[in-house]
Amino acid sequence: MVQLHSVSxxxxxxxxMIALTRLSYLQRAIIAGSGGMELYLGLRWxxxxxxxxxxxxxxxxxxHAIGLLxxxxxxxxxxxxxxxxxxxxxxxxxxxxxxxDRSGSGLEVRAKLQQMGFQIEAxxxxxxxxxxxxxxxxxxxxxxxx
Numbered sequence: 001m002v003q004l005h006s007v008s009x010x011x012x013x014x015x016x017m018i019a020l021t022r023l024s025y026l027q028r029a030i031i032a033g034s035g036g037m038e039l040y041l042g043l044r045w046x047x048x049x050x051x052x053x054x055x056x057x058x059x060x061x062x063x064h065a066i067g068l069l070x071x072x073x074x075x076x077x078x079x080x081x082x083x084x085x086x087x088x089x090x091x092x093x094x095x096x097x098x099x100x101d102r103s104g105s106g107l108e109v110r111a112k113l114q115q116m117g118f119q120i121e122a123x124x125x126x127x128x129x130x131x132x133x134x135x136x137x138x139x140x141x142x143x144x145x146x
Contacts, residue, residue, distance in 0.1 A: 017095040020133035028064040030087045032080040035070030060086030067094040074108040
């Protein structure tokens with residue numbers, strides 16, 4: 001389980017995720033992964049009342065614009081991405097915390113993101129690891145253009 005070592009680490013990761021995804025108070029956010037509860041509580045403490053976790057969300061209706069993930073290895077991140085996908089809208093943005101000790105797992109996560117239609121936009125190194133931001137292109141609009 002990814003545990004943020006201190007309050008300042010948690011603040012740094014959450015601030016980075018909010019900035020990279022451009023999360024606003026009006027957007028719905030879905031949170032997953034073993035470190036998701038810390039992210040959820042941090043968001044609620046900051047006033048993001050439309051944040052929820054996969055375990056507390058009722059039905060996946062593709063209504064969430066933002067997804068936040070924190071987990072300890074690439075296999076768990078990939079599983080969480082797969083579980084989160086039905087909750088995300090067609091033009092969603094996700095932010096992932098990749099553990100600093102697992103530097104090779106970034107390639108596997110990148111491949112999974114691309115497979116799911118996401119394009120990595122940015123990455124920021126934090127004390128806890130690497131926070132990646134990826135945006136999914138609106139599949140509906142892409143079909144209309146073609």
